[in-house]
Amino acid sequence: MTDISDADQRHTEKMQRIQTARKKMMASKQGGEKGLIIVHTGNGKGKSSSGFGMIMRAIGHDMPCAVVQFIKGNWDTGEKRILTRHFADQCQFYTMGEGFTWDTQDRQRDIAAATAAWEKAKDLIRDPNIALVLLDEINIAIRYDYLDPDEVADFLLTEKPPMTHVVLTGRHAKPVLIEAADLVSEMTEVKHPFKSQGIVAQKGVEF
Template sequence: MTATTAADDDAVNARHHEKMRKHKAARDKIMATKSGEKGLIIVNTGTGKGKTSAALGMVFRHIGHGWPVAVVQFIKSPTWDTGEAKLLAKFPELATLHIMGEGFTWETQDRARDIAAAEAAWARAKELILDDRHRLVLLDELNIVLRYDYLSVAEVVTFLREHKPADKHVVVTGRNAHADLIEIADLVTDMTLVKHPFRQGIKAQKGIEF
């Protein structure tokens, strides 16, 4: 191995400094053109884990800033023992949580019941989106009920495009986001599955999945 000298280190440091100086100048130029703000439609989709977790990160950031948020969970059941529900309950003045699902669709095995639950959750979601109090509304697993045609995609897209307040953030999670929803979204992230412990025989674990 060749030993480095102080002169070598100085040269490396000088090249790094110059590279970062140019990088900062380029970034500053780009950032100078970004001055607008608006309420975003955000979609977290894909086969990978982390869609709801990422969305909850934005929820908790809002709470940290003292901004009220609302969460509607379209699939999770009120009987589920989830960490997010316990944590959100600690901020009643800032967090409104509605757990309105019936559990996984393969558990209910009752399409009419699932549709009724989805419609009730969507009605509540619209109220919360129109409510001036909440700065962000998370529609957790809405993509799932849209995929199974429990709700009209056209109705959801039209409402979000035409009736969402201009300064309101709406976050939608779940696999298989519909193309029409992706089209109107401002930010779309596709979580890609690389590895998952479930395939190794490991069950969903408290603190990781719920």
């Protein structure tokens, strides 16, 4: 018979206390399930990546989903390839942006593109058969005043079906969207290879 060390015994007792506390906490939660408004913001990398991770998770559960990209334009991204080539029947994918604002250099054209993307997004969100909608980099479009943050927040709070999840990504999320959201995560940049080493965006990492 193997003797249990004092450290192992203390670990077991600690985990038992945590388990008991966790069960007590879960028993007190009566909220059930609901469709969430989720915001991924901050200066760090990973906002869109996290959103696409949720898309893949939804597909894994046979939950119909959709993506509307507000900024990236016709970038040949890995996520767009895999979703349009292999999961088109489970995930609708719309690239509505025309590229970064410093590339287009045309504010009215950018506003028109963002407006069209938002109209498409509203149609997708209203569809009760779609379980998860990713609004990729919508926060950037809002930051540059291409869209009204109050209108976006009001729509999500009043017209989104009760069980539909909506994910909004991009830096500088407006306070009204943070207030409206059920879940907000802020990615913090600690170190980035472009700033520290001049390494540009790479396949499989950034796109």
